Amino acid sequence: MQVLNDQTFAVLVLMALFTTFITTPIVMAVYKPARRGAPYKNRTVKRKDLDTELRLLACFHSSRNIPTMINLVECSRGTRQRGRLCVYAMHLMELSERSSAISMVHKARKNGLPFWNKKRDDRDQMVIAFEAYQQLSSVTIRPMTAISALNTIYEDICTSAHQKRAAMILLPFHKHQRVDGSLESLGHSLQEVNQRVLRHSPCSVGILIDRCFGGTTQVSASDVSYKIIVPFFGGSDDMEALAYGMRMAEHPGIMLTVLKFVPASGKTLLTLEGHDTNVIRVENDKNSNSEADSEIFFSEFVQHAAKKLQDSVTHEERVVESKADVVAALKSMSKSNLFLAGRMAPIAPLLISTDTPELGPVGSFLASSNFSNTASVLVIQHYNPNVNLHPLVEEKENEDTDDGTDTPVLVDKY
Numbered sequence: 001m002q003v004l005n006d007q008t009f010a011v012l013v014l015m016a017l018f019t020t021f022i023t024t025p026i027v028m029a030v031y032k033p034a035r036r037g038a039p040y041k042n043r044t045v046k047r048k049d050l051d052t053e054l055r056l057l058a059c060f061h062s063s064r065n066i067p068t069m070i071n072l073v074e075c076s077r078g079t080r081q082r083g084r085l086c087v088y089a090m091h092l093m094e095l096s097e098r099s100s101a102i103s104m105v106h107k108a109r110k111n112g113l114p115f116w117n118k119k120r121d122d123r124d125q126m127v128i129a130f131e132a133y134q135q136l137s138s139v140t141i142r143p144m145t146a147i148s149a150l151n152t153i154y155e156d157i158c159t160s161a162h163q164k165r166a167a168m169i170l171l172p173f174h175k176h177q178r179v180d181g182s183l184e185s186l187g188h189s190l191q192e193v194n195q196r197v198l199r200h201s202p203c204s205v206g207i208l209i210d211r212c213f214g215g216t217t218q219v220s221a222s223d224v225s226y227k228i229i230v231p232f233f234g235g236s237d238d239m240e241a242l243a244y245g246m247r248m249a250e251h252p253g254i255m256l257t258v259l260k261f262v263p264a265s266g267k268t269l270l271t272l273e274g275h276d277t278n279v280i281r282v283e284n285d286k287n288s289n290s291e292a293d294s295e296i297f298f299s300e301f302v303q304h305a306a307k308k309l310q311d312s313v314t315h316e317e318r319v320v321e322s323k324a325d326v327v328a329a330l331k332s333m334s335k336s337n338l339f340l341a342g343r344m345a346p347i348a349p350l351l352i353s354t355d356t357p358e359l360g361p362v363g364s365f366l367a368s369s370n371f372s373n374t375a376s377v378l379v380i381q382h383y384n385p386n387v388n389l390h391p392l393v394e395e396k397e398n399e400d401t402d403d404g405t406d407t408p409v410l411v412d413k414y
Helices: 006-030 063-076 122-136 153-165 188-199 236-249 290-308 321-332 357-366
Strands: 035-037 054-060 085-094 102-105 142-148 170-174 175-177 183-185 202-210 226-232 255-265 314-320 338-342 376-381 391-396
Touching: 035 153, 054 063, 054 153, 063 085, 063 122, 063 170, 063 202, 063 236, 085 153, 122 142, 122 202, 142 153, 153 170, 153 188, 170 236, 188 202, 188 357, 202 357, 226 236, 236 255, 236 290, 236 338, 236 376, 255 321, 290 314, 314 321, 321 357, 338 357, 357 376
Parallel strands: 035 391, 054 085, 054 170, 085 142, 170 202, 226 255, 226 338, 255 314, 338 376
Antiparallel strands: 102 142, 175 183, 202 376
16 A cells, blocks of 8 residues: 655655755754853953963954054063063955855964965965064964965854953054055955954954054164053043053053043033944943043052152143044154054934944044054953853863963864
């Protein structure tokens, strides 16, 4: 007795095949399990114990980013007597042919330097630049490579930062400077990478707008002579920027100037903007003690500078009544080498509209053609655990931790 005829059997087989092939992509699209990792403490530059090791994940897209990134790392090392600085230099490469995402740490050779192949291609030259700097400084450099589609490479950046217990991720801006001094976009996809890292990062984040900081070649410590400005309005991002500047000021070739902006009596610099996506929305910190914390931290900075950094740090207060006063004060410092700006400082946007809302109210102005074509800018976002509601790494107390050694890591998303 025939239970199924040929037509019914064929339909059932096709349904089974369809169900099999469609289930996996649907599950992958709907459910993205977080990778597991152990929690760690130092997720910001601002910390109580200033002698602990500072770990940075410095990302770059091409050899164009290398000189500025190395110069920034040199400024970040502080003094040789301080806790070590460890930098994980991650080359971000767009996935072209292979169907998997790879995160690969270059193994150490017997003399402690990373591998490179005999073809000496562009990737190897970038590794050589970092290892040469490592030999001339007291900084530990660990080259890495992340290969992924641009719409998912932020996951590799954030999970690598967590795995390496980084305190800050350094990202290149999605625009580069042209010969005439203007900034040219390298693509909206790179801008989205930065925006997604800001949303999902397990630590603080810095976006670097490069205007040839330190020149076109990396320099030795004896050649460093930079003037760095920190505009301080208050809030957690500005405090993180100031903490970074304090570390830089310990370098013998750095002169740090801190401008504290104070609103005139009866005035406020904080406003709420409309719903235009190109307009930055600035709100008060949900922590009611934010203003008091900023004042306490700034007072501690003044005391620290007076005791240990009196030869390399100056600070002053600027009383301002309007955005025009703020703009004029910033432009008076436009001949400096580098600005460290908090991303979401509690101040009204200095531009009517912008195509770079990820830089915040101050950073967008400093990155615009209205400001300068010589001063580089590092826009800093302080790590806030209350903002990242969907972390890419699920933290477990008993999870094995990465000790920072150069062990190859393979991350397969597919």
